[in-house]
Amino acid sequence: MAQVNPAVTALAAAVDKAFGAKITERDLNGIEPFLRCEPATWPELARFLKDRCGMDMLACLSGIDRGKGQGLEAVYNVESCAAQRTGISIRIRVPLDNPVIPSVESVWRTADWHERECWDLVGIRFEGHHNLVRILCAEDWEGHPLRKDYKSPDRYHGIKNNVV
Amino acid sequence: MSSESPTTVVNAGDLRTEEMLLNMGPQHPATHGVLRVMVRTDGELVLDCEPHVGYLHRCFEKHCESVTTLQSVLYTDRLDYLTAMGNNWGFCMAVEKLYGDELVIPERAQYIRVICQELNRIASHLLAIGTYGMDIGAITPFLYCFREREKILTIFEHICGQRLNYNYIRPGGVAYDIDEGMLRLISEFCAYFGPKVDEYDDLLSTNDIFVQRTAHVGVLPVKTAIDFGCTGPVLRGSGVPRDLRKDQPYGIYDRFEFDVPVGSGERGTLGDCFDRYMVRVREMRESLRIVQQAVKGIPAGEIRSSKIKAKIRPPKGEAYTRIENSRGELGFYVVSEGKEVLYRVKCRAPSFHNISVLPEISRGAMVADLIAIIGSMDIVLGEVDR
Numbered sequence: 282m283a284q285v286n287p288a289v290t291a292l293a294a295a296v297d298k299a300f301g302a303k304i305t306e307r308d309l310n311g312i313e314p315f316l317r318c319e320p321a322t323w324p325e326l327a328r329f330l331k332d333r334c335g336m337d338m339l340a341c342l343s344g345i346d347r348g349k350g351q352g353l354e355a356v357y358n359v360e361s362c363a364a365q366r367t368g369i370s371i372r373i374r375v376p377l378d379n380p381v382i383p384s385v386e387s388v389w390r391t392a393d394w395h396e397r398e399c400w401d402l403v404g405i406r407f408e409g410h411h412n413l414v415r416i417l418c419a420e421d422w423e424g425h426p427l428r429k430d431y432k433s434p435d436r437y438h439g440i441k442n443n444v445v
Numbered sequence: 446m447s448s449e450s451p452t453t454v455v456n457a458g459d460l461r462t463e464e465m466l467l468n469m470g471p472q473h474p475a476t477h478g479v480l481r482v483m484v485r486t487d488g489e490l491v492l493d494c495e496p497h498v499g500y501l502h503r504c505f506e507k508h509c510e511s512v513t514t515l516q517s518v519l520y521t522d523r524l525d526y527l528t529a530m531g532n533n534w535g536f537c538m539a540v541e542k543l544y545g546d547e548l549v550i551p552e553r554a555q556y557i558r559v560i561c562q563e564l565n566r567i568a569s570h571l572l573a574i575g576t577y578g579m580d581i582g583a584i585t586p587f588l589y590c591f592r593e594r595e596k597i598l599t600i601f602e603h604i605c606g607q608r609l610n611y612n613y614i615r616p617g618g619v620a621y622d623i624d625e626g627m628l629r630l631i632s633e634f635c636a637y638f639g640p641k642v643d644e645y646d647d648l649l650s651t652n653d654i655f656v657q658r659t660a661h662v663g664v665l666p667v668k669t670a671i672d673f674g675c676t677g678p679v680l681r682g683s684g685v686p687r688d689l690r691k692d693q694p695y696g697i698y699d700r701f702e703f704d705v706p707v708g709s710g711e712r713g714t715l716g717d718c719f720d721r722y723m724v725r726v727r728e729m730r731e732s733l734r735i736v737q738q739a740v741k742g743i744p745a746g747e748i749r750s751s752k753i754k755a756k757i758r759p760p761k762g763e764a765y766t767r768i769e770n771s772r773g774e775l776g777f778y779v780v781s782e783g784k785e786v787l788y789r790v791k792c793r794a795p796s797f798h799n800i801s802v803l804p805e806i807s808r809g810a811m812v813a814d815l816i817a818i819i820g821s822m823d824i825v826l827g828e829v830d831r
Contacts, residue, residue, distance in 0.1 A: 311762070339674060341778060358776070390673050391674035416498065417830060427506060
């Protein structure tokens, strides 16, 4: 677990070479190796990962509210379907008052539903998404349940919320 | 007389030819739960369709932020309720990863986990195959499949007291030990079930009506499958031998001998409904092989690591793990702040991705084929909606 996967190191080196200072943080020795970039770099990086590094699958997109004024974060787990052992996560942080990340649904089709879910539950807006509507919650639901400051409503359409 | 009777020939100009919007579900027996599909049809042809999910949404991830880690295991049972062992394991593995190399899962627990997971996979595939046959009009296999599934559920009942929501695999090991009697029960089941798979295979796979309904239907090309994040039998049906148990062996899967069945387009086109169905049938045989090897090799010893205390406080950190569940890759992304309650849990559900590809592969199909396609995806809405 703690040992560094050489394929991940090679992948990170390739990204470093192409993007340099645009990768603002990297941690390859931790439990979960990751790279961090700014939202503006993301579409370009996503394209690079898919076309040049063979990361053909977007496995997971987790939206996280970091709380305490640290804003929201999107964690993308990308991996390669052919060279099965390679994969890396990309973290992108956005401020709470303007949580916008460019959409990558044109890179991985599966990002369509991922981004809708992330918008629905965490409230990160994905710019350029063709149909950014709620997917799991009802259309008229208010707020984003996985935000740390979320207060669950007392009633929904007259149905009492009896969750303690 | 006959010359005066009104003509029965239909004038083509009088027929209504506009498109129709058809609402299928959310309460529909063929959608395997509460899935709603809006279908735009032209007569019998599906022009486009859009799955609407979320009817079973309970915000599992939010629950996990309010209950302790150990209590969260209980909620994972309710995701894919047909393979609850896999869900337990997937979540526990993410929590265990936070501990790093310090935490070693006892050998006996590893074997028990494999036995339970593979038996559960067989139970899940039995249900998938049985209900799939029924979707298409074959009722008999359904009855046989449920009879065998019942035997597995009885074994689970002996092991952990539950038939569906086991809450059995816990961080650091498993909840209870299994004794010799249960191992004997499992061996007996293996001996009994082996020939039965062939029998059911024969019953459905060679049935001409079944083949005609599934071959060449809902063809999922490899590229599309990967692009949409499809995994499990859906991806393997398209001919990609991707199985985490082989590619990234977790637990002790690297010790067992088994094959990864893939679709080959044997009756129709590569990646059609028949291939996805056939992969499941063959996977049952492979799972059986693994169970037999595990039952033979299970050592005596501890079933839970002493490193994990009753009050589980996972170390600070983040971890993403995935396992090969019956329906594909089940991933968990967990964030811990070193407290009893996890800061964030994200579940990557295989069915969520597998169903998202539905519009892509059902365009141009017949409405009746849409049922066959949804059935071949084998989705569990508990997991799609979480």
